Amino acid sequence: MGGPPPPSRSPHAASHRQKKEEGLPSLPDIYAIGFQELDLRAEALLLGNTDMGAPWEAHILRCLERVENYTLLVSKQLVGMFLLVFMKESLTRFVVDVQTSQATTGIMGVMGNKGAVAVRVTLKNSTFCFINCHLNAHLENVLRRNQDYHDIIRRVFFRANSTGEETVTLMDHDHIFWMGDLNYRIEGISNNEVRTAIGSGNLDKLVDFDQLRRQVEQGLAFTEFSEGPLTFDPTYKYDNESIYYDTSEKRRVPAWCDRVLYRSKSAQLVGYRRHELMTSDHRPVSAIFAVDVKYTETEERSRVYNDICKQLDKLENEMLPDVTLQINEQNLVQFQNVYFLTSMTKTVTAVNTGQVTAKFKFVPKLNQRRFCQPWLRVSPSVGMMIPGESVTINLTVLVDKETAPALNMGNDKLEDIVIFHIENGKDYFINVTGDYNKTCFSCPLDYLTRFRSPIRTGAMDQGGDRLSIPKELWRIVDHLFRTGTEEEDLFLMSGVDTEMEQIRECLDTGKSFDDMAFNPHSMAEALIRFFEYLPKPVIPPHLIPKLLQVAGDQSACKKILAPAIPEVHYQVFFYITLFLKELLKKSSKNKLTAEKLGMVFARVLLGDAATITQQQKLACMTSFL
Known part of the structure; x- marks a missing residue:
């Protein structure tokens, strides 16, 4: 956006035009709108202070209210990135949960000029995640953009319950919609060839040189996401308030920097297009989806659940659960060559070999709050298995800045015993050990000066x-x-x-x-x-x-x-x-x-x-x- 204020007049007919052009039976139930570079002031970048989102928030709501009764469900801003989610007022009573998150990918992971803001919405029994991002710029920075993607995947998370003890990752949603200035460019073809292809409408030729498509094909980024066909002209870089691509001395190669991707089993792409708004050197894009929302009949669910519980109670009175762990004789899980900030995962398979449902959970040892050391994560930590079913248990070791100092100085070791408890059954003790490679990172300065x-x-x-x-x-x-x-x-x-x-x-x-x-x-x-x-x-x-x-x-x-x-x-x-x-x-x-x-x-x-x-x-x- 480049930081402009909203226009003084509201285009009240825009939503009606969109409905007609896309052939929609009705206006969208949800609008998720993302801005990038909304606030370019130095104090916003350096100190995180920004108030540029409020005027746009009010302006968009006024525009939507002219055609239907919408409400702002939530908004989230991180310096120049701004994400707003609007919903028809009639649907808000079905919203179960709304949360926001963010991930900064600038230097140190704290500068908010690059990164993402995200919103989680639970509508009836379906979970939605909307992400608005701004990735690293410049033609040659493909690896950094890929790294930004993986950092966002890793850093965006939400609460799974009110206590916050369990978390939900970005990928743990039914429907994920990822928008923003992804900054992937067109590479491997000359600037003149690109502009000629655009002028003649030969966009298929350019798609083969699109960096994002190549990264997806090579399995390096966005491999689990889909995108509509690129049937519109590249959206960057234009002269400001002009219909002409960059005529400055740099004469940047036009590219599809602005994209909308999605990950969903039921979402159907209805439309994917760009819009001719000349408020910046980009052209905005939009995508429209039709999505099936899961809904549970509460009374019927309760009846079925009660019937099952009665049957299970009858069986449990007759038999005890029996579970087998597929692990070595020593019940040992060993991690070799563990490095600082590099996660390693090993698996143990639990099989319900009995004739009744087996409920399991990992329980703390005597006089301890946690069931495992802070450098160890176990997932799932609780669950159940029907007869014949197996569950793969992931044990992940990650030495971070909190746990590394004691390990680096020899005051702690990668050794733990986790207790796999079967309800009404026996306990299994799993030994976890690891060989840690010491690092100078996360060591006290005084300690490091003792090593020549x-x-x-x-x-x-x-x-x-x-x-x-x-x-x-x-x-x-x-x-x-x-x-x-x-x-x-x-x-x-x-x-x-x-x-x-x-x-x-x-x-x-x-x-x-x-x-x-x-x-x-x-x-x-x-x-x-x-x-x-x-x-x-x-x-x-x-x-x-x-x-x-x-x-x-x-x-x-x-x-x-x-x-x-x-x-x-x-x-x-x-x-x-x-x-x-x-x-x-x-x-x-x-x-x-x-x-x-x-x-x-x-x-x-x-x-x-x-x-x-x-x-x-x-x-x-x-x-x-």
């Missing part, structure tokens, strides 16, 4: 002689200083996950960076992640007000910090600020500013507290640059 060799292969120095800063930190900064200081938007663009995993492996094993051609943005995000995963922040939050009082006076700041934080925290903080100052000396090439770098590093170097605002953290960090 890599943490995974070396031994901790028991003497008093320590490094002034962790060698891993020096290696990352040194590499960036040699290869990345002139890289445009360094620290503001996401890295590639696979490269960041390789960087972490090099740091943990001592392997040279020079053997790999790492993208500077991957190295930069690895540095950010290093600080983000520290058990304790470099600067505790209670010092921020004191530092603000003497902002700009480096000598006074050092006097405050020196006695208040560990020496290694002091050394690391000023080492990083000196490096950032060097980056700013080349701002004419890397386009960085003190405010941009301050925004990124304030989040990871300065601690959080309820009494400290993001504005205070930004001001504090910027004062050192």
